[in-house]
Amino acid sequence: MEGKKVEQFYTPPPKLGKWEGFRVFLWNSETGQFLGRTGASWAKILLFYVIFYAVLAGFFGAMLTVFYQTLDPNAPKWQLDKSLIGSNPGLGFRPMPPASNVESTLIWYKASDEGNFLHWTRELDKFLEEYQKPATSTNDAQKRMMCDYGKPPAPGKVCDVDMSMWGQCTKKNKYGYNKSAPCIFLKLNKIFGWKPEYYNDTKNLPGSMPDDLKDHIKQEEHANRLDTVWVSCSGENPADVENMGAIQYIPRRGFPGYYFPFINTPGYLSPLVAVFFEKPKYGVLINIECKAWAHNIIHDRFERRGSVHFELMVD
Structure with a gap:
């Protein structure tokens, strides 16, 4: 029947037991997800945090270097x-x-x-x-x-x-x-x-x-x-x-x-x-x-x- 809309209904996922749900959360073989994320997703977030903490450590090290330039190792600054x-x-x-x-x-x-x-x-x-x-x-x-x-x-x-x-x-x-x-x-x-x-x-x-x-x-x-x-x-x-x-x-x-x-x-x-x-x-x-x-x-x-x-x- 032309022009007649086909109605689609949302089908809820099958109910899983407690341990079955946990197993699927650890590894979902259908979607290839581990702990709720795919390999590409994990790679992106790990790369983000590596860059973030590297920049943070570099900034802290630079500030510490500048600070030590103001100190004399053999004499206190305030005397x-x-x-x-x-x-x-x-x-x-x-x-x-x-x-x-x-x-x-x-x-x-x-x-x-x-x-x-x-x-x-x-x-x-x-x-x-x-x-x-x-x-x-x-x-x-x-x-x-x-x-x-x-x-x-x-x-x-x-x-x-x-x-x-x-x-x-x-x-x-x-x-x-x-x-x-x-x-x-x-x-x-x-x-x-x-x-x-x-x-x-x-x-x-x-x-x-x-x-x-x-x-x-x-x-x-x-x-x-x-x-x-x-x-x-x-x-x-x-x-x-x-x-x-x-x-x-x-x-x-x-x-x-x-x-x-x-x-x-x-x-x-x-x-x-x-x-x-x-x-x-x-x-x-x-x-x-x-x-x-x-x-x-x-x-x-x-x-x-x-x-x-x-x-x-x-x-």
């Missing part, structure tokens, strides 16, 4: 007052308490029990390991030289730390921990480019400076050793002063000026001062505060600026 750490160095002490008690500043041990004080001597062994290396052991060590007042390091060289002048505070003597006369090592925190302003005028020393340190500085004036960041340690309270007993500063009472400034020269070693406690009172907790002294070191006990606090207890 001294422009940096986060500022220009006021603090003091650090060694040995440190165990990692399980990282917030503690207590050095507590029993001198008669080697297993009890072994942690502290091992910590010092580890800390001083870099200082013990001979000048021929590493390239960095070969850049070290013995300096003195009036004899600063040569260009490209750094000052060595002479470990032969440490008296009781040596590994051989177990740093005095076996004799209830421990050594605590102090170091000035490194700040790139920081130069100390020394107390070269012995007639205008600060009133807050301990009298014994003032007398020591006046004695050092005759030896032309005033270019030093001085160190003082004392008990925080009158009872602590009495319980602390006599102390010695080894090898000298401060950090010599020829170690400054720190400019990240390979092989650089921070200068050290060992505080030798000759006979602290047994079984008593002693609060001790040590300070570094220079015109441009500000002391703040609450924020521990220019100083360090620790407790000592020997049983």
